[in-house]
Amino acid sequence: MTTLPAPAATRTDQPDRRLPALGGFSLGALRIELRRVLRNRRTLAFTLIMPGVFFLIFGLPQGDKTLDNGRPVMAYVMISLAVYAAMVATTSAGGAVATERALGWSRQLRLTPLRPVAYIATKVATAMTLGLIAIVVEFLVGAAAGVRIPAHVWLLSGLAAWVSSLVFAAFGLFIGYLVPAENVMQFIGPVLGVLATFGGLFLPVELLSEVLQRVAKFTPVYGMGELSRAPLTGDGVSVVGVANMVFWALLFGIGATRLFRRDTARV
Amino acid sequence: MTSTHPAVELNGLTKTFGAVTAVDGLSLRVEPGEVVAFLGPNGAGKTTTIDMLLGLARPDAGTARILGGTPDDAVARGRVAAVLQTGGLLKDLTVGETVQLTAHFYRHTRPVAEVLERAGIADIADRVVGRCSGGQQQRLRFALALLPDPDLMVLDEPTTGMDVEGRRDFWQALRRDARAGRTIIFATHYLDEADAYADRIVLVRQGRVVADGTTAEIKNLAAGRTVRATLPGAEQAALAALPGVDAVEVRGDSVLVRTRDSDAIARHLLTRTAARDVEVTSHNLEDAFLALTTERTGA
Numbered sequence: 001m002t003t004l005p006a007p008a009a010t011r012t013d014q015p016d017r018r019l020p021a022l023g024g025f026s027l028g029a030l031r032i033e034l035r036r037v038l039r040n041r042r043t044l045a046f047t048l049i050m051p052g053v054f055f056l057i058f059g060l061p062q063g064d065k066t067l068d069n070g071r072p073v074m075a076y077v078m079i080s081l082a083v084y085a086a087m088v089a090t091t092s093a094g095g096a097v098a099t100e101r102a103l104g105w106s107r108q109l110r111l112t113p114l115r116p117v118a119y120i121a122t123k124v125a126t127a128m129t130l131g132l133i134a135i136v137v138e139f140l141v142g143a144a145a146g147v148r149i150p151a152h153v154w155l156l157s158g159l160a161a162w163v164s165s166l167v168f169a170a171f172g173l174f175i176g177y178l179v180p181a182e183n184v185m186q187f188i189g190p191v192l193g194v195l196a197t198f199g200g201l202f203l204p205v206e207l208l209s210e211v212l213q214r215v216a217k218f219t220p221v222y223g224m225g226e227l228s229r230a231p232l233t234g235d236g237v238s239v240v241g242v243a244n245m246v247f248w249a250l251l252f253g254i255g256a257t258r259l260f261r262r263d264t265a266r267v
Numbered sequence: 268m269t270s271t272h273p274a275v276e277l278n279g280l281t282k283t284f285g286a287v288t289a290v291d292g293l294s295l296r297v298e299p300g301e302v303v304a305f306l307g308p309n310g311a312g313k314t315t316t317i318d319m320l321l322g323l324a325r326p327d328a329g330t331a332r333i334l335g336g337t338p339d340d341a342v343a344r345g346r347v348a349a350v351l352q353t354g355g356l357l358k359d360l361t362v363g364e365t366v367q368l369t370a371h372f373y374r375h376t377r378p379v380a381e382v383l384e385r386a387g388i389a390d391i392a393d394r395v396v397g398r399c400s401g402g403q404q405q406r407l408r409f410a411l412a413l414l415p416d417p418d419l420m421v422l423d424e425p426t427t428g429m430d431v432e433g434r435r436d437f438w439q440a441l442r443r444d445a446r447a448g449r450t451i452i453f454a455t456h457y458l459d460e461a462d463a464y465a466d467r468i469v470l471v472r473q474g475r476v477v478a479d480g481t482t483a484e485i486k487n488l489a490a491g492r493t494v495r496a497t498l499p500g501a502e503q504a505a506l507a508a509l510p511g512v513d514a515v516e517v518r519g520d521s522v523l524v525r526t527r528d529s530d531a532i533a534r535h536l537l538t539r540t541a542a543r544d545v546e547v548t549s550h551n552l553e554d555a556f557l558a559l560t561t562e563r564t565g566a
Contacts, residue, residue: 015416016375017344029371032364040359104355108411110323111354113343114372 023115094172272335345415358397402433
């Protein structure tokens, strides 16, 4: 026989019925979310291990080759793959809402004080943390493999890759609210690969055919790739690149917001 | 404070889905501390009513109040908690993590270890949810509902899909936890559960309350009782004229009286007639349930 706890009826305190602060958003919940994400082998494979291996395959053989401004080609590959790692990380973390909707967890959450906005904030924070980890891991692999660039390039490129990956956190949420499927990342993964190619993350956009180069300028990774490599190449950021990023950020952001509103509206 | 308000007050709740009226002007008042079974066949509108009670669905007409406030406010303050059929769980979290995560959404909760213990799942706290049985997952949902120490607990078909043992364990956990003052409303289509665990039964059919009372009252309401006696030469018309009598049948020396007031009939037979071998048979809840929930017009 197990000993049962004293019945609740005997207690004298009344439950605290105040509303939670910040709509129920908490660092404690964020910590559990992160632990959950980092326990997922598929996520780790696609966001941390695969980009690192890509670098060893495509970056390392560049050896001492340099760009026009004398900086290492290896760093160019490393930064590009860091952008890729971050976009896969933020997309999969944002896209997790698809799984949670499919499982009915979002319905379970509606029986708690957690506000929908606080839920989204937790998802975005989780996505951005995972994105940051993905970039740091890629940079560590690069540094260990011998990439040597000035401190401000590490910092600015990393920062640019991280901030711009917010576009894909929004993309993940957008897809997550569009398709309530548990395995949403299985078909999003290849899409991300294609977008990364157009964004010049696997090979410079200049190596694509002229038609594809023209198409590439309109795809969502183009702007963030250019922005993240700018501190290294010193080329600056084109108007097209900035317009590209702003456009896609707005599109995915507004799309995710609208679908999210539709999802949380009562029927 | 809240004690002056009913735990639940539903007023003319109505909800239609296309041409189907799921809930049809349903009104119900539940006082604090009552344990109420919401009993009805599938499709009676139980789940839709509960969704509106909890603020998950918007009524087309009518209002739902919990302890004098709106359902949304009651949920946000942890006054009400629910175990629903549709509430999903994250398969990759452990049982303990699920409770911890949910606890973070509230201002204040009972300790995680305590609710795990009360729900009877303390021994599987480290198990991943995806590897838990249906019954264990249901007790996890119950643990989540216990976190805010709610004044009102709503359970929608809580033991559906459980085996006999799982059902027993679940009700044991619920009963063990029942504290003075906590109101419990559970929907079920298991008659024995309503009979065994509720103080009051609300029978619903086609989105309306068709009967409301104690278990004994409900049983009486539909079929009443039958009083049988040996009475040679019984006067059928005289017996049928007695108050509370629904039907009288004479079979040779036996007489069968279907009545809502079996005590009065038995007393009459024994004191005013030569009747002997008096037997009173009660109809069970299933008879009442069938009588009240079957569409009489056959539509």
